Amino acid sequence: MTRRLLPAAAGLLLFAVSALAETVKHPIPEIKSALDRMYNFDFTSAHRILDAYITSHPDEPLGPGFKASAYLFYEMNRMKILEAEFFVDDKRIRSNKRIDPDAKIRESFYRHVDRAEVLANTRLKTSPNDSSALFALCMVEGLRTDYLAFIEKERMKSLSNAKQSQAHAIELRKRVPDFYDALLTSGISEYMIGSLPFFVKWFIRFPETEGSKEKAIHNLEIVSRKGFYMGPFARILLSIIHLREKRPRDAVRVLEILSREFPANPLLKREYERLRAQYPEPALRPAGAEE
DSSP states (O other), rough: OOOHHHHHHHHHHHHHHHHTTSSSSOOHHHHHHHHHHTTTHHHHHHHHHHHHHHHHHHTOTTHHHHHHHHHHHHHHTTTOOSSSSHHHHHHHOOOOOOOOOOOHHHHHHHHHHHHHHHHHHHHHHHHHTTHHHHHHHHHHHHHHHHIIIIIIIHHHHHHHHHHHHHHHHHHHHHTTTTTTTHHEEEHHEEEEEEEOOHHHTTTTOOOTTOOOHHHHHHHHHHHHHOOSSSSHHHHHHHHHHHHTTTTTHHHHHHHHEEEESTOHHHHHHHHHHHHHHHHSSSSSTTOOOOO
């Protein structure tokens, strides 16, 4: 009896371990490729890759989720929101001056965000630990936050989406600890709350958020090293934070990495060269240089 039970028990244990391991998925190659095109400002190719992936994987929530992110990234570039000077200048961030958003892109953005949310919730009904679905929920609320805050200038309205994104990120990290991309949302939340005046913090509470800028940077650095999808965006945010915190040479080093990683991106190259001219201290040893 014991001899028969041992193999059965071992089989059950192996099944349980393999089922748990499946909750953490490797990066989806097509999405990684589309993101590479997006960060090189080749939006046409990014959308083409994502469209093909959505067609062949109609039930995968990350497809429409990243499709929405490509629309948002395009609009933020068109409206010059991605420039470092925008994020460093608080007056520009707080300004209510609007540039009319592209109506077709707005419709496509919200349609894909909503589709990603529906697919994620449908999958979670049968697979509550599915990492793609959990991350999709985190991502779509973050996308809504950014669109409302930066494109539509509805900053107060965007806070509820930001809180929900943080809640989804916490849940994802609890269920799938190795999904480091979730720390992007936590890093943004920590820095955003940490940048508020003291009396304002009493009225704005985010789940499991201390308002620590040091913790924000720590979380973003983890994403930049270990994130499946959001590493480049974490590096972009780190460069902005370094500028805001009066650490321009740290920003130069991050921008040099980004400009090498995405050589076809004219904005990254321009921002790097502008800062490098102001702070000419060498950032990285040239490739092939001797120690």
